[in-house]
Amino acid sequence: MSGIKTLGQFIIEKQADFPYAKGELSRLLRDIGIASKIVNREVNKAGLVDILGAAGTMNIQGEGQQKLDVYANTQFISALTSGGECCIVATEEEDEFVKIDSPVSKNAKYIVCIDPLDGSSNIDCNVAVGTIFSIYRRKSTKGEATLHDVLQKGTEQVAAGYVIYGSSTMLVYTTGKGVNGFTLDPSIGEFCLSHPNMKIPPNGNIYSLNEGNYVHFPEGVKKYLKYVQVEDESTNRPYTSRYIGSMVADIHRNLIKGGIYIYPTTARSPKGKLRLLYECNPMAFIVEQAGGVASDGFNRILEIEPTELHQRTAIFIGSEHMVHVAESLMMEYS
Numbered sequence: 001m002s003g004i005k006t007l008g009q010f011i012i013e014k015q016a017d018f019p020y021a022k023g024e025l026s027r028l029l030r031d032i033g034i035a036s037k038i039v040n041r042e043v044n045k046a047g048l049v050d051i052l053g054a055a056g057t058m059n060i061q062g063e064g065q066q067k068l069d070v071y072a073n074t075q076f077i078s079a080l081t082s083g084g085e086c087c088i089v090a091t092e093e094e095d096e097f098v099k100i101d102s103p104v105s106k107n108a109k110y111i112v113c114i115d116p117l118d119g120s121s122n123i124d125c126n127v128a129v130g131t132i133f134s135i136y137r138r139k140s141t142k143g144e145a146t147l148h149d150v151l152q153k154g155t156e157q158v159a160a161g162y163v164i165y166g167s168s169t170m171l172v173y174t175t176g177k178g179v180n181g182f183t184l185d186p187s188i189g190e191f192c193l194s195h196p197n198m199k200i201p202p203n204g205n206i207y208s209l210n211e212g213n214y215v216h217f218p219e220g221v222k223k224y225l226k227y228v229q230v231e232d233e234s235t236n237r238p239y240t241s242r243y244i245g246s247m248v249a250d251i252h253r254n255l256i257k258g259g260i261y262i263y264p265t266t267a268r269s270p271k272g273k274l275r276l277l278y279e280c281n282p283m284a285f286i287v288e289q290a291g292g293v294a295s296d297g298f299n300r301i302l303e304i305e306p307t308e309l310h311q312r313t314a315i316f317i318g319s320e321h322m323v324h325v326a327e328s329l330m331m332e333y334s
């Protein structure tokens with residue numbers, strides 16, 4: 001085992017970074033890590049058992065849920081309930097936030113926003129999916145936590161992370177002091193530190209967006225697409241197009257190789273598709289901590305003031321230089 005550092009060991013070691021810490025955030029992260037291993041087990045055997053296919057229910061956005069979404073949602077809520085460190089879970093899969101009402105979580109200080117299984121339309125064809133989570137400290141000091149405690153700006157996050165269930169399973173997280181990635185070693189059932197201090201290259205040559213929506217894009221995005229497709233040796237263009245359609249997988253790849261992921265507003269989704277609280281804010285926190293940039297085309301994602309639980313936003317996220325070029329075209333043309 002020498003040389004191996006597990007997620008559990010790493011979390012405890014890093015607790016020293018937070019002098020006020022009493023171990024609650026560490027335990028919360030540990031709970032999320034445990035639930036993600038259970039979800040990983042089910043995702044891995046999705047093709048083997050009758051767990052695939054639509055569950056026959058719709059989530060608040062009117063999208064069909066897959067059974068594994070429901071399963072993952074239940075697993076995370078149950079781990080957070082029995083862990084006792086979290087008083088509210090806001091999840092993509094439930095219309096209203098979930099109050100954790102258990103004797104152990106009476107004095108819980110943390111709020112978790114989570115997309116339990118993002119990109120679940122990809123499950124049926126064995127493409128990577130992910131979990132995205134964001135952790136806030138409760139602001140109110142008396143009574144029960146409320147929606148007000150959930151609707152905090154991304155800058156207030158105390159931790160955020162994602163799990164990618166891919167060719168291998170990884171958990172990547174930040175507590176605001178850099179980004180670290182852990183790969184699940186199935187033989188010992190532990191996430192092991194494999195990508196310490198992750199940094200996104202300041203520039204890259206991969207762009208990821210759903211080009212099928214081209215006609216519905218704002219003018220600035222159309223101009224950016226023209227820009228990335230022009231031949232120019234000095235800037236390594238034309239760039240390469242890579243779009244998995246699973247945000248965690250697309251952003252994870254860009255984090256490692258350098259690139260930009262864009263989900264803009266479109267004529268059909270005038271506010272964008274992706275949700276601020278449990279998709280964009282956590283990914284923005286991670287990417288910024290890795291040295292990248294996350295914007296809605298005009299403003300920093302982390303500074304958007306949330307007004308509703310399932311709020312959507314456009315997102316331009318990735319390598320600093322690439323996002324800045326896209327932003328300047330948005331400002332000029334959109």
Ligand code: AHM
Pocket residue numbers: 063092115117118119120121210245246247248250273
């Ligand atoms: P979901 O939360 O319903 O799974 O949707 C989010 C996903 C992202 O993972 C992905 O990047 C995007 O939606 C793909 O959308 P589209 O199919 O419109 O390109």
Ligand code: MG
Pocket residue numbers: 092115117118119279
């Ligand atoms: Mg999602």
